[in-house]
Amino acid sequence: MEYQKELKRLIFDLKTNYLPSVSIDLVIFGFHDGQLKVLLLRWKTTDKWCLPGGRIRHEENMEAAAYRSLRERTGLSEIFLQQFHTFGDVDRYTHFSRHDTLSKLGLPEEDLKEFASRDVSVGYYALVEFAGATPTPDLFTDECCWWDIDQIPLLLFDHNDMITLALKTLRRQLSYQPIGYNLLPDKFTMPDLQQLYETILGQSLDRRNFQKRMLGYGILERLEERKTGGAHKAPYLYRFNKENYEKALRDEILFVG
Amino acid sequence: MEYQKELKRLIFDLKTNYLPSVSIDLVIFGFHDGQLKVLLLRWKTTDKWCLPGGRIRHEENMEAAAYRSLRERTGLSEIFLQQFHTFGDVDRYTHFSRHDTLSKLGLPEEDLKEFASRDVSVGYYALVEFAGATPTPDLFTDECCWWDIDQIPLLLFDHNDMITLALKTLRRQLSYQPIGYNLLPDKFTMPDLQQLYETILGQSLDRRNFQKRMLGYGILERLEERKTGGAHKAPYLYRFNKENYEKALRDEILFVG
């Protein structure tokens, strides 16, 4: 059985080359059709979903490990990635037994014992451009795809809690840092940007005040082009001024909140 | 040599009963004489200082492990404790070699190898009442005492960075949560509270506006007593209304910022 062999090799690799007791979980946010989405994986031979994750190599910085996992699941690099919390409860595996879940992979009991032991997990959230990502499952999973944030099912482990906290952190971050650089295409309209903010915050904002504030921060460049094709008045296209955008990120200027 | 024996036992205990690869570091803030203080430990037989820390038992929640370490260093429980960041760089041991530092303990080379390997460390910060704490060193350290926040020396490992980030997080927290419950004595004056805020924020605030805002949040109860003894007009004593204080913590109402 080719798969079992590969799995064996993977387990051996994990045991020897990666830090024990610590794992990484990723809440990857995308934005499409006015909806905030999260990338989920379906556990092999089950109908249960979970967050993508990874582990840290012995000679690898933790953040680099998170970026690596992100790249493996989406094909993207150069992405906004932010650590938001580390989860260390013993009973992080409430909804479904971790032992049972892992046994579905067809692991021998000896490996299960070690593998199913308790981990501390560092949570990161990422903001990626929906269109550019190529969702790719890993060896533990059959399927990888986007889910609407308000239609997430009951997930494996404590992953529902992770998404909730990631979103809460993201919303708070919105109040002191700009957002959108990795979520929107290079050129976008003001309504696009506003819809992004509204989706993340879960509330509608006044169109005119929003525009005023955004322009006031000096992180946007208005292009001469307009977005044609849609009905009615054609809106201007904007682009982020990367320099000012990153300065705003550093300085943590107050934003919409 | 009794100490070597005890150290051996400790190392064995750590290897068998605690999670490998993960440690906890604590930035314990106190407030005294108008100064923000941090609790530091002096590494055995050296003049180098570091943050207190600990490890997680296999069947112990991570937060419980942090509380346990906090209790061991200060004698205090029931304390404000908050996770602020997890540090996972490979070269977290820049200023001083981790191998050399650990060898000062008199460890045999075999233990050193395993023990000096790279850890991921979860950082917590705590706010404690200065007067109530009893600083206590551990087996790795000779001395445990408070340092003024602006007189911290070059510390072992990446502990200077940890303090910087903890303080940054604390300052940010101040903008959406009340503070002081575990930093001030039971009864305190408005100037006491203001001085605490000013010290943490590193800037002076208008006395009258500060009072107005604080009273407006409804987390303070003014007592009939006044604080006598000092020169000039005697200020009222206040006490936190625990119920409202904790409600404000939960609701994350906006505060001074």
Add this chain to the structure above:
DNA sequence: TATCATTGTGTTGAAAATACGCATTAAAAT
């Protein structure tokens, strides 16, 4: 060419944050 929904810009009023005035007070100085 008129219609329509949406965009771009400006104005106004309320609310909040900030700056500042002054009488009161308790210890210290005279």
Add this chain to the structure above:
DNA sequence: ATTTTAATGCGTATTTTCAACACAATGATA
């Protein structure tokens, strides 16, 4: 005992920010 001093308690203006709303401009559609 009286005056002085410096800090407290409470109050009022001023400025700034935020939220609500009005209206002209635009470009595809009918």
